[in-house]
Amino acid sequence: MWKSVASNFLTLLIVALMALSGAIYWAQRSWVTPGPLAEAVCVSVPRGGTMTGVSAELEALGAVSNARIFRLGSDYTERSAKLKAGSFLVPAGASMEQIADLLTVSGQSTCGAEVNFRIGVTLAELQLREIVPETGRFEVIEEFAPDAPRPAAYQDFLDRGFGSMRVTVAEGVTSWQISNALGQLDILEGSVDAVPAEGMLAPGSYDIAPGDARGDILAEMTRRQTALLDEAWATRSEGLPYATKEEALTMASIVEKETGVDAERPTVASVFVNRLEQGMRLQTDPTVIYGLTEGKGVLGRGLRASELRRHTPYNTYAIDGLPPGPIANPGAAAIEAALHPAETEYLYFVADGTGGHVFSTTLAEHNANVRKWREIERQQREQTGQ
Structure with missing residues (x-):
């Protein structure tokens, strides 16, 4: 009898194992087919x-x-x-x-829709856009200011509760501009009690959702920038004229405001490093502008001669060395350039009319390049009738 029971149990066990093996095989096939x-x-x-x-x-x-x-x-x-x-x-x-x-x-x-809140140097705007599956590219459906009435399509997006939302911060935006823009986005909560330190908010893209706290978003931007700066500082080139990470960040912000061309950032940084090492004043317009605007917007015009002579802590035509702090929030490329500048003998640069700059080692070369740039400006004014 016991032999019969054992035999039946063994048979059932074999059948069960075979069934289990079959189920596992079926599940594996279902996973990959x-x-x-x-x-x-x-x-x-x-x-x-x-x-x-x-x-x-x-x-x-x-x-x-x-x-x-x-x-x-x-x-x-x-x-x-x-x-x-x-x-x-x-x-x-x-x-x-x-x-x-x-x-x-x-x-x-x-696929689907996405809201991108873009914070730039000159404006902040919301974009409601949808990915075209065939191309993988976004098609803008609505574009509007954060303080404007909500378009119907945007309200529908919020009501459905699906799709992604993000804040995208451009390089060179100031901490005041970022804080002010986030304050205008009405889907966020909480107040910004104090504007974060200039330079310490990392440009880039950040996922958000309705109800997120403004302070938490700023904290994440600060965390990312701190990590970027710490890493670049740890591997910095030898012999740089910066005593602290904060001074390096100040240089990076100047480089960021002077050029938007990635490839020439290390060369721009080398010009300012060479000037510091030779005891020359930096003489960079973006710092003067920051001293006038305090980072609360754009100047919207050229600098006047009287403003270049006006003494502010940020007027690098009037002060020696670096200004007291950053003038904007630099991106990773500018931070990298400030801490790993190119090795050059350049002391000057000026716009070349193509979006980049032409560099020189002597004042005579620089003055000749300035004359060429003035001629380009004159021709551009004639073409536009201004």
Whole structure:
């Protein structure tokens, strides 16, 4: 009798193991084989979304055959914890593995709508835009100031609660401009009790959501800039004329305001480093402008001769060495240039009419280049009738 019971138990165990093996094989095949989706669909993952919720949504859309297998597969391959918020285009026939990669790897939306709050040197504006799946490029639907009435399409975007939102800060924007712009964005909460230190907010893109605190966004910008500055300072070139990281950041902000051409930033930095080492005044217009505006906007005109003579802590035509602090928030490239400048003998530079600059080592060369630039300006005025 016991032999019969043992034999039956063994048979059942073998059958169970075979069934389990079959289930595992089926699940593995389901994970990697093409899925049931006949046409591409846009899947939106809300901020704070979970793989459980996304799995159910994918099954409802017909993108996966079994939500449980998709969730378990994502857990097993350690993808669930990497789920990104955004809108993702799932192509027809995509396997569960491919879909999991789409939702967890880049975090870059590939379909749907996005709101981008752009904070620039001259203005701040909201862009409601939508990705065209065929090209992967954004098409702007609405563009408006943060203090303007909400367009219907933007309000609909907020009501639906899907799609990504971000703040994008341009290089060279001041801390006052950033704080002021965030204060105008009415989906955010909390006040800005004090404008962060100039130079200590990292330009770049930041994910946001309605209800986020302005202070938290500024804190993240400060964290990123601190990390950038610390890393660049730790690997800085030898013999630089900066006693502190703050002085290096001041130089980086000057470089940022003097050129928008990435390739020439190290050369611009070398000019100012050479001047400091030779005891020459920096004589850079952006610092003078900062002394006049205090970083609360743009001057909107050329500097007057009287302003170049006016003594302020930031007038580098009148003071020796660096000004007392940064004049804007520099990006990573400008910080890198300030701490790893090119090795040159240049002491001067002036615009060349193409968006870049021409550099020189002597005053005579510089004056000749200035004359060429003045002629270019004259021709440009004639062409525009100004």
